[in-house]
């Protein structure tokens with residue numbers, strides 16, 4: 001594949017917190033329009049890894065390029081904001097601002113843009129984002145009035161409203177029942193197909209992994225130990241890996 005089609009390129013990335021060595025030399029390439037699922041047990045550095053991608057955490061060593069920019073070199077707020085505008089992040093827990101209505105939650109990222117859209121344009125974009133997650137009717141609701149699955153969808157809409165090229169999903173289906181998890185997983189797949197988004201999806205939910213992934217990587221002991229499609233990994237004859245699929 002051509003070099004310009006790689007949207008995230010991570011080489012030998014390392015990160016420790018004190019004597020806790022979390023990332024011990026991670027290598028990862030995300031290609032344009034690809035959904036990459038990362039699996040790994042709790043506490044193995046999945047969230048740390050994707051926080052490095054948007055410089056919420058600074059790695060100790062290694063190379064990290066996102067959309068052809070060296071993340072380490074992004075210094076000024078302006079440069080970082082530009083990156084974060086193109087790389088959406090759905091946080092683990094994906095909280096909405098409780099004191100704001102759905103409309104206000106969705107307007108929030110737009111209000112912070114240096115080239116802020118007009119009121120009318122903002123309203124259009126809020127509706128468009130809500131339509132993409134099937135929740136136009138919730139525009140005037142407060143988060144407390146929404147179910148867990150609806151909150152996730154709104155959080156997803158808020159991530160998508162800036163039309164990111166890349167979206168990093170940290171446990172998008174955690175805490176949801178299987179049917180709602182499936183809906184969210186299908187929505188992630190639609191986002192990829194409809195808006196040409198490239199994504200990294202961290203999940204423990206194998207149904208989500210099966211639905212969303214083009215490729216999977218599995219963290220073990222601070223490095224990626226296995227990679228392949230969902231079916232390839234499921235077929236591997238490794239008891240440690242098999243535990244994820246049972």
Ligand SMILES: Nc1ncnc2c1ncn2[C@@H]1O[C@H](COP(=O)(O)OP(=O)(O)OP(=O)(O)O)[C@@H](O)[C@H]1O
Pocket residue numbers: 017020022040041042043044045046047048049092
């Ligand atoms: N800001 C921080 N300061 C110190 N230690 C941290 C920090 N962030 C994460 N860690 C440590 O790094 C390790 C990996 O954490 P991380 O949140 O990436 O795990 P995870 O794989 O996302 O787990 P989970 O599946 O439970 O979300 C843990 O030991 C955690 O305590």
Ligand SMILES: [Mg+2]
Pocket residue numbers: 046047048092170
């Ligand atoms: Mg995590």
